Amino acid sequence: MDIYHIWCNLKPGLGDGEFSDRTGAYLGHLKEQGLIAAWRLTRRKLGLAPRGLGEFHIMVEVRDLAQLDAAFTRAATRSEPLEGLHFAVNSMASDAQFALYRDFPDPVRQRGEEKF
Numbered sequence: 436m437d438i439y440h441i442w443c444n445l446k447p448g449l450g451d452g453e454f455s456d457r458t459g460a461y462l463g464h465l466k467e468q469g470l471i472a473a474w475r476l477t478r479r480k481l482g483l484a485p486r487g488l489g490e491f492h493i494m495v496e497v498r499d500l501a502q503l504d505a506a507f508t509r510a511a512t513r514s515e516p517l518e519g520l521h522f523a524v525n526s527m528a529s530d531a532q533f534a535l536y537r538d539f540p541d542p543v544r545q546r547g548e549e550k551f
Contacts, residue, residue, distance in 0.1 A: 436472065436496050438536045439503060442489035443528040451478070454527050458493060461520040465495075470506040472496045489530050503535075 445454055455476060462474040473496040479488075497503040510521055540546075 436498065436538050437500060437503060438538075439495040439497065440534040440536065441493040441495070441531060442533075443491050443493075443531040444489045445491070445527055446529045449527050454491070454524070457520075457523040457527065461517075461524045462493075462495065464517065464520055465506055465509075468509070470502065470509055472498055472502070488532065491528075 445451065458476050462471065462476075465471045466474065475494050477492045477494070479490045479492070495503075495506075497506065510517060512518075
């Protein structure tokens with residue numbers, strides 16, 4: 436699996452419950468459409484996180500980069516209902532940072548060829 440990470444804060448004066456609901460609607464729709472495998476939303480606890488990362492952390496799991504590309508391509512069409520769902524989340528977020536990680540060792544890794 437590849438995991439697309441998003442860290443963000445909320446814009447001032449916006450509600451965390453509404454952000455959670457909107458994120459669930461958007462990512463739930465992507466999952467129903469087969470464009471992502473899974474997702475989760477977490478919130479920093481006790482102020483523990485590296486400096487500069489947002490209070491909220493969204494993890495989007497995809498089978499591979501082809502599935503992630505398909506999700507990005509669908510979002511880029513800006514067609515409804517996806518555009519409205521995406522805008523509903525994006526309009527609440529600030530200070531977003533992104534990263535892409537993979538399971539390790541991943542299934543394609545050939546064993547026995549490690550270099551030290």
